[in-house]
Amino acid sequence: MDGGKDGTRGDVPGTRKRDPEAVRADIMAVAEAEFAKNGLSGGRIDEIAAKTRTSKRMIYYYFGDKNGLYRAVLEEAYRKVRLEEAELHLDDLEPIEALRQLAAFTFEHHRRSESFIRMVMIENIHSGAFLSQSTSIGDVNRPAIGRVAALLDRGKKAGVFRHEITPLTLHWLISAISYFNVSNRHTFGLIFGDALWTETEQVRLGSECAEIVLRYVLTTDALGDLHPSCADA
Amino acid sequence: MDGGKDGTRGDVPGTRKRDPEAVRADIMAVAEAEFAKNGLSGGRIDEIAAKTRTSKRMIYYYFGDKNGLYRAVLEEAYRKVRLEEAELHLDDLEPIEALRQLAAFTFEHHRRSESFIRMVMIENIHSGAFLSQSTSIGDVNRPAIGRVAALLDRGKKAGVFRHEITPLTLHWLISAISYFNVSNRHTFGLIFGDALWTETEQVRLGSECAEIVLRYVLTTDALGDLHPSCADA
DNA sequence: TAGCAAATGAACGAATTCGTACAAACCGGT
DNA sequence: ACCGGTTTGTACGAATTCGTTCATTTGCTA
Structure with missing residues (x-):
């Protein structure tokens, strides 16, 4: 206009x-x-x-109109979040540590971006009807996958990441855990109690998120180096 | 007239x-x-x-009124889903296989229960305001955690599951993956493409879900037995 | 300073939409 | 068959709420 x-x-x-x-x-x-x-x-x-x-x-x-305002807010929410995410510098770290940081950071970042998560929830209720009208949204988000792909490549070349893992699936996994932890806090908390949503438990879950991702991505050998074989605790 | x-x-x-x-x-x-x-x-x-x-x-x-109808629908949705889930018999299987089935089944089940997932999404948008009024919802869902706890115990006693894993966190993980796969299909698909939502890819993701969970829960030793050390593909 | 176009504020109109009043039809027991 | 309460259909009222109309103010330029 x-x-x-x-x-x-x-x-x-x-x-x-x-x-x-x-x-x-x-x-x-x-x-x-x-x-x-x-x-x-x-x-x-x-x-x-x-x-x-x-x-x-x-x-x-x-x-x-109302929809125009909603669309503007939605696009801006994505832009803000991805900008913050882009500040993570993973290239300086060795693959395993970089992956751990990526998972933990994403978890923590989602945790602090509740209104963004809620906008995504709402947009999914609308089956992405408004996001699909956005032309910029792809460009805003593509770099996220690129970073994951680069990291995966480094780890595979170093022999510590499994070759079966694809960038998209890895991103999907990290997103799922980090997102669900915010999006479903209320229903999950009402049914099973709020034990997981104390500050200390949330910090622990952030570590667990990294742990889950690492155990999924690392080769058996690399995992063995990280967690020496001991069946008991 | x-x-x-x-x-x-x-x-x-x-x-x-x-x-x-x-x-x-x-x-x-x-x-x-x-x-x-x-x-x-x-x-x-x-x-x-x-x-x-x-x-x-x-x-x-x-x-x-409208809210009353919504509440009834919400409660009924939970009841239906949990009833279906209860039909899984995990006690007959050894712990590792049982866990694999639980993860894969939950993934598949959520995938086929889109309207339930969407009701949960909506209820979370309302911060659980209506679910919190329900008295029966706890009783309906508690058995789910009980089954996970029993399974975990068996695996720990058999020495194949890590002692650090808690029932709640495990359930949280399986739910997160299975739920996100349905709830965020639209926005995720619009941004990164629909590659993950073909029928074959969805079947693969179901297996990956089980794989993720197993690698997270199994002890290093048990994992080594399952996946013999080979760094390449 | 005067004038013009952009920016703003308050009140209003029109269309939805929830919920209800009223009346009619129906079933089961006596 | 009749009578009681239960179940259903129609029309309507009241309250929201989106979006607009119209007049006013403001900043900038001649």
Whole structure:
């Protein structure tokens, strides 16, 4: 809709009372909280407007309609999360330690990104109807698989990772554990108790996540080196 | 205001008889589809009524209100699923094989219970607010953990399972993999492609699920017996 | 300073949608 | 056959809630 932006406008710091970008960001932050909490159908535009510094009129001015706002929030949530993930530098570490870090980091990161997880939950309820309209989402997420693939290759060449493991399946596994731990905390906790969701248990589960992944990926030999054979505890 | 009498209907015995249970079941089946597809806020009572053999009036007669219907559907979904799971007989198998079956079965079972998974997704969006009102839900699900605990004990006594593994964490792991495979199929597929969701790949993932669990639970020794040391493929 | 276009605010309209009032039909026992 | 309570159908009311209309304010330029 809006054509190019001309940088000559409002560059003087502090003088611009109008700040469309800040308003947009404000709306999206409020909207993310609302949608993450109540879903797309459950989220109320009036509620979002009330919690915003601006008014409902602006939501429609900037985002067109409710779905447009939801889409913008969804895409932004993915962008933020993947940017944070990209800060992990695995190339400096040897494969085994790098994999351990990747698993533990992903687990911890998901744990701290509850509203992102909830947006993904909601989008899956909608069968990905809105994500499928996004053109950028592939580019945003592809690097994640690339990093896993590079790491896997290094480990295989070093003879410590099993050749059967594929990047996609490995990513799938790490995601599953890290995601489920957040997405299903409520129902799981209600049925089996909240024992797993104390702070100390969560930290332990982060280690267990890495442990599960390592035991799955490592060759029998490499695993033997890591965990000397002792059947008892 | 159509006063006339219609004695022409209901001649066949059993067709037009009163059958409250069948009506209830009919409503709940339709409601499960509707809620699983569109969520609680997104689900429409009128839509459910239209697809039912009976009318909207009956929904309120039997279930009180929309939330009551949702609760009934949710509880019933859990009941059905757990009943099916209980049909697995693990006691006849040796621990390792039993664990493999448990993992593979759970994976396959979740895969075939999409609407149940979606109900759980929706309930987690609501932070378990409705499940927490259910009194029976604990009793329905507790046996699941009991079976896992018994199996773990047997394996530990036989010296093939690691002592560090707890029933809750093991159940958590198997659930995570099996659940995520269904719940996130759409977003994961849109981002990374549908390669994992062909029939053959899904069957393979079922085996991988068991493999992941076994490698996590088995002692180094037991694992070595199962997978003779060979670093290459 | 005046004027113009973009940005904003408040009130409103229209369409859904939940839930109910009322009335009619039905079944089983007496 | 009649009568009681139970089961069902229709129409409607009330409350939400999305999105818009219209007027106003604001920043920038001539």
